[in-house]
Amino acid sequence: MARIPILKLGNNLFVTVQVDVDDQLASTLQDDLMTQIVATGAKGVLIDISSMEIVDSFLGRMLAQIASMSRILDAEVVVVGMRPPVAITLVELGLSLPGVRMALNVDRGIAMLGEALTVGGGRDGGDHVAG
Amino acid sequence: MARIPILKLGNNLFVTVQVDVDDQLASTLQDDLMTQIVATGAKGVLIDISSMEIVDSFLGRMLAQIASMSRILDAEVVVVGMRPPVAITLVELGLSLPGVRMALNVDRGIAMLGEALTVGGGRDGGDHVAG
Numbered sequence: 001m002a003r004i005p006i007l008k009l010g011n012n013l014f015v016t017v018q019v020d021v022d023d024q025l026a027s028t029l030q031d032d033l034m035t036q037i038v039a040t041g042a043k044g045v046l047i048d049i050s051s052m053e054i055v056d057s058f059l060g061r062m063l064a065q066i067a068s069m070s071r072i073l074d075a076e077v078v079v080v081g082m083r084p085p086v087a088i089t090l091v092e093l094g095l096s097l098p099g100v101r102m103a104l105n106v107d108r109g110i111a112m113l114g115e116a117l118t119v120g121g122g123r124d125g126g127d128h129v130a131g
Numbered sequence: 132m133a134r135i136p137i138l139k140l141g142n143n144l145f146v147t148v149q150v151d152v153d154d155q156l157a158s159t160l161q162d163d164l165m166t167q168i169v170a171t172g173a174k175g176v177l178i179d180i181s182s183m184e185i186v187d188s189f190l191g192r193m194l195a196q197i198a199s200m201s202r203i204l205d206a207e208v209v210v211v212g213m214r215p216p217v218a219i220t221l222v223e224l225g226l227s228l229p230g231v232r233m234a235l236n237v238d239r240g241i242a243m244l245g246e247a248l249t250v251g252g253g254r255d256g257g258d259h260v261a262g
Contacts, residue, residue, distance in 0.1 A: 016147045106140055
């Protein structure tokens with residue numbers, strides 16, 4: 001299983017990262033995700049990292065890159081399910097994930113994407129972090 | 132990562148199986164899932180197997196068991212995202228997954244669970260396969 005599955009969930013795409021992500025897998029995920037955003041016309045991407053016990057600078061950078069790429073394709077990225085120790089480690093590493101929106105769980109993530117859609121317009125405001 | 136994450140999605144629980152499932156992991160998943168059904172009061176469970184390229188009799192039995200256990204706890208199980216070759220292999224193996232409902236993708240699975248809820252009552256009709 002050399003790729004992370006991307007699921008369609010209403011108007012959004014949904015990705016659960018359960019395995020250790022290396023260079024190759026990260027690159028495949030980015031490619032697949034961008035292809036799917038264009039193919040499905042998705043307006044939002046939910047990335048669940050609740051299985052991840054460790055988020056290092058590599059994964060942090062991958063998430064930030066996915067967020068930037070998606071924004072260019074007019075889709076908003078919300079990362080959900082981050083564990084408390086991961087948040088602590090990220091900040092200790094000096095990574096604040098600029099441009100990546102966070103939500104506590106999938107339901108809130110979907111709500112956040114829904115709001116972004118209904119409010120509309122204000123999508124290009126730059127670096128939103130957590131709400 | 133010795134467990135498969137269980138996500139809450141509205142009134143349903145959502146599980147994506149991305150890794151090879153052995154005895155230990157299957158047992159942990161069943162335990163976790165039943166605990167979560169009771170804890171969250173979920174009325175439905177979606178199990179996504181779109182990453183699985185092989186579903187053998189072991190995994191088939193695990194899915195059927197999860198469906199039976201969940202039904203006892205008054206939650207309906209829908210398996211989504213089965214690949215065509217997997218369906219072919221399952222039938223060739225003589226496994227028709229009795230009691231397990233199937234849906235093509237997550238959206239349809241959620242719709243199916245929604246219907247089961249609104250129709251209500253007719254939940255104990257026995258072996259439904261695919262719609």
